[in-house]
Amino acid sequence: MYDLVKKIKKHWDYGLGRTALAAICAHSVSISIGICQGYSAILLPQLKASPNIEINMEQASWLASFGAVTNPIGAILSGLLAEWCGRRRSMQFSSIPFLIGWICIGLAEDIDVLYTGRLITGIASGMATASYTYVTEISTANTRGIFQALGPVSASFGILLTYTLGYFLDWKIVALISCTFSFFTLITLQLLPESPSYLHHVNKKEEALKSLTWFRRNIVVAQDEFAAMKLSADNSDEKDFVATFCSSGTLKPFAILLVLFFLQETSGIYAILFYAVDFFKDAQVNFDEHISSIIVGCIRFLMSIFGAILINKFGRKLLCMVSSCGMSLSMLGIVAYFEYFEIFGGEIVWPTIPLICVISNVFFSMIGMLPIPWILVGELFPTRARSVMGGVVICLAQIFIFLSVKFYPDMIYYIKFSGTCGVFLTASILALLFSKFFLPETKNKTLEEIEEHMRNKTLFGIENKGFSASEDDLEQDRLGRTNIYTIQVT
Numbered sequence: 001m002y003d004l005v006k007k008i009k010k011h012w013d014y015g016l017g018r019t020a021l022a023a024i025c026a027h028s029v030s031i032s033i034g035i036c037q038g039y040s041a042i043l044l045p046q047l048k049a050s051p052n053i054e055i056n057m058e059q060a061s062w063l064a065s066f067g068a069v070t071n072p073i074g075a076i077l078s079g080l081l082a083e084w085c086g087r088r089r090s091m092q093f094s095s096i097p098f099l100i101g102w103i104c105i106g107l108a109e110d111i112d113v114l115y116t117g118r119l120i121t122g123i124a125s126g127m128a129t130a131s132y133t134y135v136t137e138i139s140t141a142n143t144r145g146i147f148q149a150l151g152p153v154s155a156s157f158g159i160l161l162t163y164t165l166g167y168f169l170d171w172k173i174v175a176l177i178s179c180t181f182s183f184f185t186l187i188t189l190q191l192l193p194e195s196p197s198y199l200h201h202v203n204k205k206e207e208a209l210k211s212l213t214w215f216r217r218n219i220v221v222a223q224d225e226f227a228a229m230k231l232s233a234d235n236s237d238e239k240d241f242v243a244t245f246c247s248s249g250t251l252k253p254f255a256i257l258l259v260l261f262f263l264q265e266t267s268g269i270y271a272i273l274f275y276a277v278d279f280f281k282d283a284q285v286n287f288d289e290h291i292s293s294i295i296v297g298c299i300r301f302l303m304s305i306f307g308a309i310l311i312n313k314f315g316r317k318l319l320c321m322v323s324s325c326g327m328s329l330s331m332l333g334i335v336a337y338f339e340y341f342e343i344f345g346g347e348i349v350w351p352t353i354p355l356i357c358v359i360s361n362v363f364f365s366m367i368g369m370l371p372i373p374w375i376l377v378g379e380l381f382p383t384r385a386r387s388v389m390g391g392v393v394i395c396l397a398q399i400f401i402f403l404s405v406k407f408y409p410d411m412i413y414y415i416k417f418s419g420t421c422g423v424f425l426t427a428s429i430l431a432l433l434f435s436k437f438f439l440p441e442t443k444n445k446t447l448e449e450i451e452e453h454m455r456n457k458t459l460f461g462i463e464n465k466g467f468s469a470s471e472d473d474l475e476q477d478r479l480g481r482t483n484i485y486t487i488q489v490t
Contacts, residue, residue: 016143019215023135023147025188027154029091029128031181032098034158036121037270039105040064041293042166042174043114053111057409063111065406066118067125068270071398074126079391081127087134087195087387094127095186099179106175117175129374129394133387136378137197138215141446145316148378149308152371156304160297167290197383197447200229232383232448245385249455253380256438257393260320260373263431265400267327268424269365271408272296272358292355296362303366315443316372320435323368324428330360331425338418369431373397379442382451 044060047053055063074094081090097120104117132151139147158181165174196215199208208229212222310319334357381389411420442450 018217019138019140019143019147022138022192022215023150025185025192026091026131026134027150028181028188029094029131029185030151030154031158031161032095032121032178032185033125033128034155034160035162035178035181036067036098036125036158037155038159038162038297039121039171039174039178040067040118042162043171045290046166046171053109053114055111059111061406061409063114063118065402066115067122068398068402068405070119070122071126071401072395074123075129075391075395075398076126077123077391078127078130078394079388082130082133082198082387082391086198087130087137088189088192090130090387091128091134092186092189094124094130095182097121097124097127098182102175102178102182106172106179108172126394126398129377129390130387132374132378133390134195136375136386136447137195141444141449143312144379145375145443146308146312148375149304149311149371151374152366153301153304153308156297156301156366160294160301163290163294163297167294196225197229198387200226201383228446228448232451245389247382247455249382249451250385250389252454253376254389254393256440257373257376257380258396259434260376260431260439261393261397262400263324263427263434264369264373265397265404266423266427267324267365267369267431268331268361268404268421268427269370270401271404271424272362296359299359300362300366303363304371307367307371310367311371311375311443315441316368316376317435317439317441319368320372320439321368321432323364323366323370323372324431324435326364326367327361327369328425328428328432330357330364331421331428333357333360334421335418335425338416338421342416342418368435369428376442379447379450380440380454382454383447 040063044055044063047055047063048060074097078090078094081093085093101117101119101121101124104113104120108114108117132148135147135151136144162174165177169177193211193214194207196208196211199205199211209222209226212225213219216222216225307319334354337353337357377390377393378386408420411423415423440450440453445453
């Protein structure tokens with residue numbers, strides 16, 4: 001025990017402890033995002049069984065999708081607020097609509113107030129994504145991956161908590177309990193300094209160095225990072241608005257992330273999340289659907305922790321490939337299972353097969369395709385465009401989520417469950433190919449190195465060779481002792 005205390009104290013003294021604590025506080029807002037995402041899964045079954053507020057299928061789909069439809073508004077607000085007021089203030093502002101929305105839902109007596117509460121919490125969820133930018137900018141290259149992965153871990157905890165509370169408690173009580181996490185985020189963020197990169201970006205150089213020193217607990221390390229930050233800003237050739245947002249360093253990440261998020265949503269990750277209980281009914285799983293959703297929530301939470309460990313050890317590119325491959329195989333199992341009985345008829349047997357396939361799909365999604373696109377939002381864009389373009393990309397991603405959630409019931413109705421899973425299968429296969437041939441590797445790269453690569457200048461080589469080389473090879477390359485060749489890509 002004494003050795004453990006000494007190790008914790010050592011990490012704290014060298015700055016890692018403060019950065020970890022700040023990352024946990026920043027990503028606490030993701031707990032509220034997870035609650036918002038998982039809430040429809042407990043709300044809809046309880047409403048359908050309750051005589052107080054009667055809803056039809058159309059209203060149910062709107063209640064589910066309203067948790068996502070206003071996310072784009074929140075994402076745009078988040079980008080603008082993060083640029084004008086700072087990353088920390090932007091996250092704090094997101095707590096206010098969360099509080100208002102949960103209170104509306106908790107006190108709702110008719111469908112219109114429920115709609116209002118879902119719309120407001122949807123705005124808050126979009127605003128809360130500034131946490132990824134903040135954590136990216138306070139972390140070192142070696143710790144950025146695992147600290148960023150705390151976002152999906154926190155969201156998965158929020159989802160599991162919602163599924164569990166919804167099994168025992170009324171949906172109104174769950175909504176009011178959710179307010180506590182908004183208060184926690186609002187208070188704890190007030191105790192943290194602003195992002196050093198943002199302070200440097202707005203010409204508050206002295207405050208930026210103080211912030212770096214607070215996080216690193218080492219003035220020499222802080223000064224080195226500050227010098228690198230200044231050099232990157234001086235070398236940037238995007239000095240005005242048009243040059244910044246129309247440069248290859250901004251447009252390339254935008255295109256990569258847009259495609260990646262589109263494939264993420266069409267692979268069914270969020271459809272399963274928002275309709276967890278109904279999905280198990282459609283899959284004809286021979287278990288209590290509420291218990292099944294809690295089991296999946298537990299697996300999702302545990303796998304998000306495991307995924308955080310993997311992200312710190314393996315590259316983003318490899319994990320996305322493994323993740324999309326596993327998702328493809330699990331969806332193939334579901335499609336084959338239901339197609340067999342649709343073609344040959346007969347009574348459905350082995351009902352545990354769909355459950356195993358769904359669990360496998362959640363398992364593989366959590367190690368790559370769900371968390372990594374959100375992590376890359378904070379990594380790929382240059383500092384001058386990071387908050388605004390991050391908001392734009394997340395806005396479009398939230399639109400994709402809304403569309404996938406809104407039209408899931410229609411897909412089930414028109415092309416049946418097996419056809420819907422066939423769409424998810426196709427998207428997972430395309431995600432595998434995209435990750436293999438187009439996704440850049442960012443593990444153990446500083447933000448300045450990633451920005452340089454995205455500007456298409458010679459750095460570590462072409463995408464699938466130099467920029468995906470191992471850390472040891474890259475270190476040898478810096479010392480001039482290896483045969484990694486670099487070329488200019490135009």
